[in-house]
Amino acid sequence: MKKLAVLTLSLSSLLGSPALGNYGTHEVSGNVMIVGNDNGGLVYDRIREVKRLIADKIEIRVTGRHCYSSCTLYLRSPYTCVAPYTKFGFHGPSLSGKPLEPEAADMWRQAIAAHYPAPLAKWYLSGPAELLVRHRVILGRNLEEHGIKICDNQN
Template sequence: MIVDRMRGVFACAIGLTMALGAAGSVASAQSQAALIVQNDRGGLIGARAREISDLNARDIQVQLRGRICYSSCTMYLGAEQVCVDPETIFGFHGPSQRGRALPPDRFEHWSAVMAGHYNAPLRDWFLSEARHRISGYYRISGASLIALGYQACSGNPDG
């Protein structure tokens, strides 16, 4: 009777160990996942910043592909693992509230949040020039961003 119980406990322990091992494999597989961003016209700066922080915490690669990546989509350039398709066009402009200028203190705050997601050369240009454009976009090719130091995506959308 005691031996049967011990076998049962042992079997449960093995099952639990195997389940935990499998869960570790799933977590490992999730860390290799990629978010493929295509044709994104932007959105709210704060929400995008939180999303990028979450992607970085989960070690998820961000691939910027498709025809366009405009406005807050460009903040994905701040992902720890990001690559850029050379053919994608990136559209930059300053923070606004639905196309209307923000009060100076909010403009400065949100400009800094956006700029914090760019590497040094892009950040400098954004802060000196692009953020002052509220309507329309400064358009930059992915190839130009790669020349500024961003990694090019491989030809395979999964790589």
């Protein structure tokens, strides 16, 4: 019973609260959102935001110096492009940097991967999904081989 209680606590902490705000700098103009530097945040909140942006067909341009953690979930949208110089940081699920119970960690790894395009999900599950303390960093220009569009030089 104790194990179940810990698992439930970990998952509810990961799910977070919809009242929490952004973890980065974003500018919205018309149907375009510019993502500046973004350190990430709660996975569940970001998944909901990305689903809304996709439904509204908002173009997402990730052009800051870095996009870490849950910020990388913007890569799910077919309307996303990235700057070639932006650093994207990937890591496995945790509770404020602390390991989750194995069952919860496996569930969240799969849930996160399911919100990436297939080539990127495969790469994520091949290693970065296991990291807790550090990020696996990849430049925007290298995401193209994982099916992610590079932004044109217009903006």
